[in-house]
Amino acid sequence: MGDIVVRLSNQLAELDRLAEEVESFGERNAFPRKVIYQVRLVLDELLTNVISYGFSDGKEHEIEIRMRLEDSRLHLCIEDDAAAFDPLQAEEPDLRSPAEDRAIGGLGIHLVRKLMDSVRYERRDGKNRLFLEKNIS
């Protein structure tokens, strides 16, 4: 109940399956609706980036997503062999300018940072690993 692993291939269509897994994991563990949505969103943003920009060899790659619930804290880990990319190094988007001048873009990673309580990146053995945590209240 508190632990699942989802393996996806690097196709955007796979994200629907991941969304379903998150929904059922959240429901099984009685997460508030808002938390289920936010976790879906965070994984959507991160994996859309990995799948869209991380691979250039045209081959199939596996991406592993682990979800674990421990003492009301959700732990997520995304592991892939895409090009090295640390989302924490991404520039903060422009959220202060008036609407007319506001730059379009950069929101995805910003949402990830704000919606999770902790995000940590490591590159090891040719793989990206992103560890995310969120308190579930």
Added chain:
Amino acid sequence: MELVEKTTGDVVVLVLNGRLDSNTSKILEDKVMEILGQGHKKLLMDFQDVDYINSTGLRVLLLALQQLKKNQGKLVLCSIKDYMKEVFEISGYTEIFPIFASQDEAIKGFA
């Protein structure tokens, strides 16, 4: 994503239904451009039946707002589900979009 378009006075109301994400946002973007092309300046998007939005969807909203402002128009949102509101706040959208609880209030907000 399904879109239902109706007109109330000089306000175009777009009732959105479904997910606003990487697969569907283009549908909304095209629709907004079509409405702008017809010369409308007041657009209300009703989120009553939107159950998911991601950064691609949010980006289309900002694009639509910028296009309308360029033409001295106005874009108003309403009926965003409670569980999605925090994402609008974190995105800085509550500062630049008038957001109302219901369609009726939003239409009055144009006056």
